[in-house]
Amino acid sequence: MQAARAARQMAEHLGFGRAQAYHVATAASELTANMAVHAGGGTLHLQPLTDNDGSIIGLEMRAEDQGPGIPDLDLAMTEGYSTARRLGCGLPGASRLMDEFSISSTFGQGTRIRAIKWCRHRPVDRS
């Protein structure tokens, strides 16, 4: 919840719209909860992304844990799949809330997730 609040404050501070700020906050909450449940905790880093000229272009979120790792990433990203008694939409849900989402996991060493929300008011070519 604190992660969600921090993420929302940062997003609003960076000039994101309210809906986007809520998306970022919910994704942060989703990733933190995921780490707490599956890895016994972890860290969530939030940082603004800037252009060469220093203007804000997005917000980056990195979730890192030293948990058991995710054996099958495709499965973990599948809608409705969960090893804990959950909805199974945490990771896929968080990825839909963010613009970029990448996940890497080493079995027995932990999981790293990097997600980005781009600022909408500034056209970013992402093709």
Next chain:
Amino acid sequence: MKKIPILRLGRILLVSIQEDLTDNEAMQFQSDLVNKVAEIEALGVAVDITALDVVDSYMARVINDTASMVRLLGAEVVICGIQPYVAMTLIEMGRDLIGADCAFNLDQGLEMLRERIAHRGDIRFTGDGDE
């Protein structure tokens, strides 16, 4: 551990979730509510979540499961006060995260419950207050 107060209004129960719940708190809340519903044979339950501004998939599940449990017992349920941005986020995250009926606020939620209860047509259910 936070405990969510369950308020009684005749045979309708009111709960207001103000903060994110941990797994244990959520389970405690569900069992408290289900027991209370059974105990007084509640006709309806209004769950107000106006104060929640972040509803992640876990909270959505807690809310949805609670609603289903209460319905299984035979009471009507309505979720009240989902914030606009929460609604946008929930749909963005996935379909059908919340399957229960919803109302703008507690006031309309209660109105909805009363209508439903009246609709059941059972003479036992038409009393507004205690038997």
